Every structure is written in structure tokens, then in C-alpha cells.
Amino acid sequence: MIDRRLFTNFDWGLLGLVLLISGLGVINISSATASYALSGTPYYVKQIYWIFAGLVLIVFVCSIDYHILEDFSYWLYGGLLCLLLLVLVAGKSSMGATRWLHLGLFSFQPSELMKIVIIMAYANYFTRTPVLNGLGFKELLFPLLLLAGPVLMIMKQPDLGTASLVFMIALSILMFVGVRIATVFSVLLATIPGAFLAWYFYLRDYQKERILNFLYPERDPLGTGYHIIQSKIAVGSGGFLGKGFMHGTQAQLHFLPEQHTDFAFSVFSEEWGFAGCLVILLLYFSLILWGLSVAKRCNDRFGKLVAVGVTAMLFWHIIINIGMVIGLFPVVGVPLPLFSYGGTSMVTSMIGVGLLLNIQMRRFMF
Amino acid sequence: MKGPRFIKENPLTDTRLHTLSLTVAAMFLLLLIRLWYLQLVEADSFKDLSESNRLRIVPVAASRGTIFDRNGKILVSNRPSFTVAAIPQEVKDKETLFDRLARLLGIQRAELTEKWEKGKGRAKYHPVILASSITRDQLEILEENRPGLPGVDVQMHPVREYPHGTMAAHLLGSLGEMSEKEMASELFEQYNPGDYVGKSGLERAWERELHGANGGRQLEVDAMGRVLRTVSEVNPSVGNSLVLTIDLDIQKSTEEAFGEQAGAAVAMDINTGEILAFVSKPDFDPALFAGRLPQQQWNDYLADVRHPLENKALKGQYPPGSTFKIITALAGLEEGLIDLNSTVDCKGSYVMGNKKFNCWNRRGHGVVNLKKALRESCDVYFYTLGERLGVDKIAYYAKKFGMGAPMGIGLESEKSGLIPTMGWKEMKYKKKWLRGETIPVSIGQGYVLMTPIQLVSMISTVANEGTVFRPYLVKRIINQEGKTLKAFKPEVITRTGIKAQSYRLVKEGLLAVVNEPGGTGGVARLSEVKVAGKTGTSQVVKLSEKRGPAPYKYRDHALFVAFAPFENPEIAVAVVVEHGEHGGSAAAPIAARMLRKYFEGKGAVRKSVRGGGRMHSGTDDETPKSEVVTPEQEPVEDYGVKHD
Secondary structure (H helix, E strand, C coil): CCCHHHHHCCCHHHHHHHHHHHHHHHHHHHHHCCCCCCCCCCHHHHHHHHHHHHHHHHHHHHHCCHHHHHHHHHHHHHHHHHHHHHHHHHCEEECCEEEEEEECCEEECHHHHHHHHHHHHHHHHHHHCCCCCCECHHHHHHHHHHHHHHHHHHHHCCCHHHHHHHHHHHHHHHHHHCECHHHHHHHHHHHHHHHHHHHHHHCCHHHHHHHHHHHCHHHCCCCHHHHHHHHHHHHHHCCCCCCCCCCCHHHHCCCCCCCCCCCHHHHHHHHHHHHHHHHHHHHHHHHHHHHHHHHHHCCCHHHHHHHHHHHHHHHHHHHHHHHHHCCCCCCCCCCCCCCCCCHHHHHHHHHHHHHHHHHHHCCCCC | CCCCCCCCCCCCCHHHHHHHHHHHHHHHHHHHHHHHHHHHHCHHHHHHHHHCCCEEEEEECCCCCCEECCCCCEEEEEEEEEEEEECHHHCCCHHHHHHHHHHHHCCCHHHHHHHHHHCCCCCCCCCEEEEEEECHHHHHHHHHCHHHCCCEEEEEEEEEECCCCCCCHHHHCCEEECCHHHHHCHHHCCCCCCCEEECCHHHHHCHHHHHCECEEEEEEECCCCCEEEEEEEECCECCCEEEECCCHHHHHHHHHHHCCCCEEEEEEECCCCEEEEEEEECCCCHHHHHCCCCHHHHHHHHHCCCCCCCCHHHHCCECCHHHHHHHHHHHHHHCCCCCCCCCEEECCEEEECCEEEECCCCCCCEEECHHHHHHCCCHHHHHHHHHHHCHHHHHHHHHHCCCCCCCCCCCCCCCCCECCCHHHHHHHHCCCCCHHHHHHHHCCCCCCEECHHHHHHHHHHHHCCCEEECCECEEEEECCCCCEEEECCCCEEEECCCCHHHHHHHHHHHHHHHHCCCCCCHHHCCCCCCCEEEEEEECCCCHHHCCCCCCHHHCCEEEEEEEECCCCCCEEEEEEECCCCCHHHHHHHHHHHHHHHHHHHCCCCCCCCCCCCCCCCCCCCCCCCCCCCCCCCCCCCCCCCCCC
């Protein structure tokens, strides 16, 4: 199984890029959490542990030929779907939503892994199903069914952020496979009156209120609106060169919400300024292009699709998180991959990277 | 089953990947432009904002809605309570500050530091509460010395006020600080940490309506912590108020009638299901829960054998005792097993096989027809009838009354009681039903359990001859201006389908219980209104364990159910006096007080100084005359078995 060629073809560059971003993340977390009164292991040390755990996972993922994973795709999908169901029945509640499943020593969020597994299920499906003239409604039926189960269950938890990400990832793969222009237009045309009908006849007032607050955070100046204002102040006041490491007043004085997780980039922007942000954006941009190049170089359909899916997953996380922090997009609880504090996010991203490395190192095997 | 893995002309063309790359680049460019705008173009204004960033959010708690009785009298309202807090970022010299505060408020300095430490790790603009519910005097002293206390903030927030003290404590329920679990639930997502929420009773059941929406102010303060301006403000909105079906006067006199006794009583409007009184005794002081409940008080509540924290009207499950004979009688009439003239000769006991079941009156009642059997509560008559019916037929009729299931009064964890059947025992104990077990069931002993709510519903259904109403407590929800937001209407759960004629015969018997010589419920007689009812005494422990004067916890429960007026019934009551021993003497007087109060309110009864029902003499009143304390009915497990 372990071939010398695999080692020589290993993409050290990609791994290096990932470690560079993660390392910057650790430095940033140490600043973001410096003002926390905390007992026990500091967050940035825990994050280092998670990075090591991620590396172990990368080695594990790389050691299995991804073509074997192809055969297991549906099993993984089915298994995870059952776990999601279990979460709904017996999960642990945290911050108003039930996402966690306790497995003895550790707990995890099956919804998070669904991001990876939906990619594999889709790649498997489209590998076996030839698409001649693009996807029409008939061809979309089964893939959308595959998607509906997990998305609905994750929404039920309720975890809108993850649900919409799973949806976006799946949508990206569909667009990559190719959807007929006519279909795209008819869906768009159907959505608009559908949304109108829902707004006037189906949604309750409090639900409308929530949607409006989501789209216009200024409406809720004591809740998300406050967070967005503070985050924008943090980013903007960073200026060109930033206030310096550990010197961001917004972060150190706790004006930012979730500043080591979802708003980690906000802390970074304040302390490192536009120059720092430019570096991070370039690193992420390279990561995404790298992922697409893995897809390009890969010679088989499954590998290509998985590579595109994983890249899409990273891409949407990055865009939605940074977009939220700088006030472009509404507030959704989406972490910045490899950079925000958090084990689950780190593990998912690392598994994704592992898949890219796996595909990359086996590209010459045929 | 593999699809085409190797495709020469790959439809996933490189061009598509290039398009993707371009899209990605465009999105990143968008982020970059936005960052450029924020960090370079607008940088200066944001820098100013961040330097003077003293935007502070001050939560403003909403006032809970008021709870009124059916006539608009206040049962629960709010009063202001003052809390002393410190805003960490504005406290310059905390040692001096603590010294001063401790002196001014007359509290321990250690207490202040402890609370301060707890607030650590949160945003520096977030107030840390140092002392809660300070008195008016303390408040005045504090205000006078305000200039010497930089960073100190006195906040006002509303707390519950109970003008009638402990009255209806279980029904109204208590408040408590929101728990971690509640904080995590979706229901409470709009709440602030530290909010008080309903923990029991109506406060809990109607939390959504009562709580109101929290507000808050986004303030800009200067370096000294002085408020410069209010950036934005969301006013709290007062919660909605509840208008209950409860009648304060009846509730009050019921509670007074209980005195020191433990138990429960419920009064219900026979034609609507509106609950007029809902009493559980002993009670607790809900006001103590509104602040910090002293540990000692809490321990006392828990240690009390009479369980003051338990809502006995809702969760108490008692063997209904002889009150259940009403259902046995109706079952017999419907099944055609008895009529007005069928008789049983009661010789003081009933023999089945080698077992002997005693009547409460060991001397026997002689020849007994239905009316006399109800009036004098003859056990042998019902043993005989019960055996002929069988347990499943009795259960069939009991369930027509909605027994054995919660009545849906709208309070959390209402108990369902228990109506045994053969199938039930098979399921529960994997054992066959024994014929002898039917005998105690026919007089409401054995496995039978009912809640006070079910008892009142049962007698009410008898009174209105067959309509089971859903008992309800809230008449209307009104907003602050008094506008009705929602009005609740009577709801019929089911109709028993039992013939009116059967009801009439049983009701004649119930009238005799209260109004004829020899009746067991004479205490409940009112001179102006005709009352009908049934006494009950239910076994707590086996007969064999009960020799001599029984200790409190082994004494029998006393029950009484009644309705009035006889011809045109309006109100039904059910009273359970725990360990009160005899329905006729312990429970009936309370029921009489309740009925009297109701008719007084309507002007049908002259106000009496004594308030209670008249004692009447000349009957046995169920009280056994023997020296040994014997129960009215035979015990649950040991059916007074005598091996002949």
C-alpha cells in the first residue's frame, strides 16, 4: 500500500501553507484570549494540540487510497445520517442548539463532518452517473434528495450556519458538474414568488423579525448589531499597519464577541492592520488556488470532484467568515478555517486538507 | 457497478476550473476592497471610535405581567428592587471603593470582593453586581455619597410582590434565576443571563406571556464613566397579564378553613370547567424565591413531612375512597345490575371465598338500597355490586369520566391518577388480576388513585349529568392597557354518554348524604342552598400496622366531594385532607366553607360569622365508636382477611 512514489509525490508545499495559516491562527488566539481570566490550559496551547490532532488525521486520511473511500462514500453518508438523527434525539445542548454527541471521552458534532461526507457522496454519485448535457430537473432530483436529509436535520438542531454551508458546498459541486442554464433560471424564477408567498402567508412575525435582524443587524442594536459595529470598529481602527500584537484595544477590552472563535479575524485585523490582512488573504487565496490545481491535475472524476468539493468547503468558510467580520454579510456562526479557535473546525479542515493531499500524491498512479 | 472512471474527454473540463478560479479571485478582491475601505479610507473615523469606545450596553429588565383573579383583584404584581453594581473599567481604586461600600451598606467587605471576583473574565464595561435588594435606607445613603463612589451604578429592577402572602402559592408558582439549561434552550434565547423566570405553577406555564421583552440602552460614556448620550435604546415591554378563573374570596376562605391541616381543595364551575379555587396546603412563601432563598428556609421546606413545596392539588394522587362509589353506582345502573329498589343485606362484612371484607360499620347496615348505600356509605353494598361488575367494567365507566389521565389543566406535570384494569396489572406486574382485588376497587381503594382535580371534575360531571369540561385556570390574557389579547372558552373534553336517569338516582343519594339523618356528610349542610356530596376516607397503610392512636403519617386521608345547588348545580368542590382521618368530619367542613363563600358572593347566603357549615347531630358520621381506630374501609393490601 505504501509506495515510495507516494512519499516523493507528497505535496509538502500545501502542508506548509496549511501549517503557516494555522500557526498565525495560534499567535492570534494567544492575543485574543490574553485578557481572559482563565484557569487551566490556555486556548492557544489547546489549539496547538488540535493542530497536532489534525496532523495525525492527515496522515490517517492520506494512508487510505481515496479510491477505496469512494466505495465507502454511501456507507459513510448513511452512518452519519443516523448519527445526526441520534443528535436530534439524544444530543447535548449547548448555546441553545443541540449539536454535540458524546462518545465516552470526547464529544463531536456530526453536522460538521457532514460537510466532508456530502462531498464524498456527491463525488461518488456523479462518478457513476454520466452527465451529458448538464443537469436538468430530472437529473437533480436524486442529488437534492441526498442533500435534503442532512440539511433539514442540521437546520432542526438548529444550526443554520452549518446547514447553509453544507448546502453551499453541494451547490458548488453541482455547478461544477454543470447545471443547465434553463434550470438555473427556472429555479431563480420560482424562488422569488415562493419567498414572497412564504413571507406573507407562512412565516410568523417573530420569524420575520429574526430574518430582518439577520439581514439588517442595525435593527438589533443590542444584539448582533452591536457585534457588527464593534467588529467594524476593530477592523477599521487597525489602519494600515495595525495597533500591534496584544495591543488591540477592541480585543483586549472585550468589545468583540466570540473573539477567539468566529471573530478571530477581527482581532487580527485590529492588531496587524491592512498589511496583515493582505498577507492572510493572500495565503487563503493561494490555498484555494492550490486546491483547484489539485483538481486540475487529478486524472479521475471522483478525485476531481472531491478536490473541488473540499476547496469549495474551505472557500465558503473563508468568504462567509471574513465577510461577516467586516460587515459585508450577515452574522452566521461560521469559523475561519485553520485560524479560529476550535477543535471541531480544525479537525474538519484538516480532514479536507488530508483529502487534497491524498488526491495530489496519487495523481500519477495510473 | 463502477461508472466510467477513466474518461478520455473529461467533461469536467479545465475551462470550468478556470472559471472557478476567476470567481474565487473576484470574491477575494471584494473582501480586499472592503478591507481597504475600512482600514485605509475610513481608518481615522474608526480609530476615533475605538479610542473613545465607551459604548456600553445596559440591560433593562422587563416587568412581568400581573396576575389577577376573576374579579380583577391583584394576586401578584411587581415592586422595584435596587441592585448595586460596579463597572470594572470605571473603577479606579477598588480597595477604597470596597471599604466605602462596605461601610455605607453595612455589609462584609469579603462579600463584596467575592462577588467582584466572580465577575472577572467578562467585558470590562459589564456591570458586576455587588449587592442585591438593598433597602430604601441603604439606597438613600448610597445616593448621598455617590460622588465618592466612582464606577458604582445603582440599578432598579422589578421583583414580584405578593399582596396576599402565601395565598395560592402553588398555583401562582415561584420565580427563580434562569438555570444554565434554560439559558441554552431556544425558548429563552431572548433572555439575559440572570433573568428571573417562572419555575413552577402559572408563572412557569405562562412564562412566555408574563415575561415581557427585555430592553436595553446602548450608552456612550466618557472616560469617567459619565453617560454622554444614549446611542440607541430599546424599551422593555411589560409582559402580558393573566386574568384567572380563580375567585380570591373563595380561595382565601378555603385556605383559612384548612388551618394547619395538609391537603388540597379545588372548586370548579360546573357549567364551564373554570377553576374557582385551587389550594394546596401547607404552602410556601413565594416571595422568598423572588430573592435569594435562605438555605435554612429551603432545608426546612424540604425536611417538612407535609411537603409544603409540593402542589398537592395537581400532583397529589390519593385513593378516592368512598367518593368512588359514585362511579361504581353509575356503572351498576348503566349495566342494569341494580335499580332503585335492588337491595343488599349488610351484616357488617362481605365474604368471598375464604376472605372476609369488612364494612366500615361492623354492626352492619341491614337491608340497604342504592340511596341508603350512598347515604350511609355502606361498603358491603358496593362490594357486592363491584364483584358483579368486574374491575374492567368499573374502569370502563371511570374512564368515561376522563379518569386515569391528566385533565389538562395547563400546569406542568399534572398527574394522571390510576384506574386499574386486568390488562393494566398484567402489563405492570406480569400477574393475573385476582377476583378479590376488585372488591377494594369498588370502594375506591386498592390500586385506584385520583388527583384532587380529577375528583372535582368527577363530581362536576355527575352534577351536570354527563359533560366533562376541561378544567382551566386562565380566563383571559390582557396587555398592559387592559385590552384582551386572548380569551379562553369552556372546552368539552368528552361526554360520558350515561343516561340522565342514572345520574338522577345517584344524585338523590348524594343529596341524602348531606341532608338526611344517617348521612355521612351532614356537616356540609347549608340552610339556604341544597348541597349534595359524598364523603370518603382513604386508607394510607394496612390495618395490621395500625393499632392504637395512629401516628400522623399513618392516619387515613379524609375526602369530600360536593356540588350545589342541587336542582341547578353551579359549583363543585373536592377536598382532600391528608391524614384527616374522616371525610365527614375533616373534609366536609372545608367544603362547606367553600360553598358558603361562593353563595355569599352571589348574595344567596347570608354572611355568617362562623363561615363553616353547621354541625349537625344525630348521625354516626362515619366515626367508628370502637376504641381501636378502624378505618371506614378495608385496607389496601390486607383486606381484613380472616381465615375461617
